[in-house]
Amino acid sequence: MQYISTRNTEYQCSAAQAIAKGLAEDGGLLTPAFIPKLPANALETLKEMSYQQRAVYIIKLFLDDFSVKELTDYAAVYGAEKFSTPAVAPVREVTDDTYCLELWHGPTCAFKDMALQMLPHLLTASLEKLEERKTVCILVATSGDTGKGALEGFRDVPGTRILVFYPKDSVSAVQELQMLTQEGQNVGVCAVVGNFDDAQTGVKTLFSDVALRDELAQRGYFFSSANSINWGRILPQIVYYVSAYCDLLRDEKIVPGETVNICVPTGNFGNILSAYYAKQMGVPLGKFICASNSNNVLTDFLHTGVYNRNRTFYHTISPSMDILISSNLERLLLALTGESEQVKGYMTSLAESGQYQLEGKTLEKLQRNFVGYCCDDVRTREVIGEVYRTHDYLIDPHTAVAFDALAQYRRETGDAARAIVVSTASPFKFCDSALEALGEELLLPGLDSLDQLSEKTGMPIPKPLAELRGKAPRFDRVVEKDRMVDAVHEMLQ
Ligand SMILES: *Cc1c(COP(=O)(O)O)cnc(C)c1O
Numbered sequence: 339m340q341y342i343s344t345r346n347t348e349y350q351c352s353a354a355q356a357i358a359k360g361l362a363e364d365g366g367l368l369t370p371a372f373i374p375k376l377p378a379n380a381l382e383t384l385k386e387m388s389y390q391q392r393a394v395y396i397i398k399l400f401l402d403d404f405s406v407k408e409l410t411d412y413a414a415v416y417g418a419e420k421f422s423t424p425a426v427a428p429v430r431e432v433t434d435d436t437y438c439l440e441l442w443h444g445p446t447c448a449f450k451d452m453a454l455q456m457l458p459h460l461l462t463a464s465l466e467k468l469e470e471r472k473t474v475c476i477l478v479a480t481s482g483d484t485g486k487g488a489l490e491g492f493r494d495v496p497g498t499r500i501l502v503f504y505p506k507d508s509v510s511a512v513q514e515l516q517m518l519t520q521e522g523q524n525v526g527v528c529a530v531v532g533n534f535d536d537a538q539t540g541v542k543t544l545f546s547d548v549a550l551r552d553e554l555a556q557r558g559y560f561f562s563s564a565n566s567i568n569w570g571r572i573l574p575q576i577v578y579y580v581s582a583y584c585d586l587l588r589d590e591k592i593v594p595g596e597t598v599n600i601c602v603p604t605g606n607f608g609n610i611l612s613a614y615y616a617k618q619m620g621v622p623l624g625k626f627i628c629a630s631n632s633n634n635v636l637t638d639f640l641h642t643g644v645y646n647r648n649r650t651f652y653h654t655i656s657p658s659m660d661i662l663i664s665s666n667l668e669r670l671l672l673a674l675t676g677e678s679e680q681v682k683g684y685m686t687s688l689a690e691s692g693q694y695q696l697e698g699k700t701l702e703k704l705q706r707n708f709v710g711y712c713c714d715d716v717r718t719r720e721v722i723g724e725v726y727r728t729h730d731y732l733i734d735p736h737t738a739v740a741f742d743a744l745a746q747y748r749r750e751t752g753d754a755a756r757a758i759v760v761s762t763a764s765p766f767k768f769c770d771s772a773l774e775a776l777g778e779e780l781l782l783p784g785l786d787s788l789d790q791l792s793e794k795t796g797m798p799i800p801k802p803l804a805e806l807r808g809k810a811p812r813f814d815r816v817v818e819k820d821r822m823v824d825a826v827h828e829m830l831q
Pocket of ligand 1: 450483484566603604608658659762
């Protein structure tokens with residue numbers, strides 16, 4: 339299968355090249371030239387399979403330059419050593435019309451593990467196929483969860499270095515400690531004075547710095563990306579949407595062909611985009627409900643067709659969604675228009691004026707598939723409390739935003755179809771918010787809040803978080819947003 343740039347469909351490369359590059363030279367995102375369709379009886383076949391087997395089946399359809407043997411080896415990352423449940427991505431029944439797809443049973447307790455455990459294998463194998471001898475230096479901008487997920491995925495992987503930039507004051511205490519205590523000989527972590535968009539823009543600037551690229555090439559390094567602009571991040575995420583539908587079929591919660599809506603707490607638009615691709619493959623998914631916090635640029639976009647990032651940036655209690663530039667929307671724009679020239683136009687407009695506008699058929703197609711709702715911090719805490727009291731189920735703030743979006747959607751439209759809410763993080767990553775939502779007024783500091791939440795709810799602390807205790811921070815570098823290059827030099831000297 340060929341991969342194309344969202345800004346130039348004439349440009350073509352292989353899957354291995356797409357994964358190795360991360361981003362096209364023209365700044366576009368590398369994307370499959372078409373989305374393969376599942377064979378007619380595929381869901382019936384997949385229904386009986388393990389998560390690992392489902393992953394091999396789906397990924398193989400997109401990566402024809404990889405063998406089943408290779409992909410089976412990589413899918414072993416979803417085993418018991420890394421994931422705390424054999425279901426890997428279990429679907430929990432909340433009510434008979436609402437299900438929760440739990441994506442946080444991996445080593446860093448957030449959904450990023452689903453792709454970032456797989457990506458290092460896809461990337462190093464791609465480099466081997468391309469006979470690339472240089473060391474790949476992964477640069478990551480994180481709003482909190484990607485950083486730890488990528489560090490854990492790439493730690494001590496031969497032929498790789500990884501450097502993570504995070505916004506200094508906008509990640510949770512547990513998230514920061516998870517990154518600063520990261521083990522491994524090939525890892526680096528650096529705080530940036532600024533917000534996530536500053537860190538992401540800074541990484542994009544490093545990628546396009548030709549002088550830096552040449553200098554590093556001479557020293558045997560090249561840059562790649564583990565952010566969700568890399569196709570190797572999006573692809574493993576398609577698997578769990580297919581898998582969730584198969585679980586509901588297998589457990590006879592739905593009948594074959596029944597349409598299920600999907601509600602996703604959204605930041606960079608990677609997760610919800612994977613759901614859209616699962617639908618394009620032929621999984622009977624209905625509406626995609628895009629849930630945002632007070633940074634509701636996507637809610638407005640889905641209502642009006644106008645994407646406008648010129649607005650106040652809010653630090654919220656769902657920090658992994660504190661984003662005003664949703665990079666993966668660019669892939670959706672190509673899927674909707676089929677015209678890379680048009681996508682390029684939108685992106686030029688976004689870069690120059692901070693906005694662009696969809697009209698006519700494109701807007702219609704967008705709104706046929708996607709709806710958007712948002713929810714502020716006050717409401718987010720209320721929802722955590724309500725879901726806990728009503729269903730005896732503790733959810734994290736990101737997942738709570740999604741529960742609220744689904745409720746708003748149902749109230750507004752009366753759509754009674756079954757829905758899957760995507761749960762993207764363990765509530766223990768956001769103890770303070772969870773405790774406040776449950777009415778605790780005195781919060782214990784640092785990691786003691788893990789015990790406090792565990793005692794309050796009777797839920798066990800996830801092992802990877804309990805193990806943070808006793809680990810000393812290894813990194814203390816902080817840079818201004820226009821000096822991120824210094825951290826690169828320091829890491830690679
Ligand atoms: C990354 C993240 C999101 C946002 O996912 P996108 O793919 O960027 O839309 C939501 N919730 C949590 C907990 C995350 O870590």
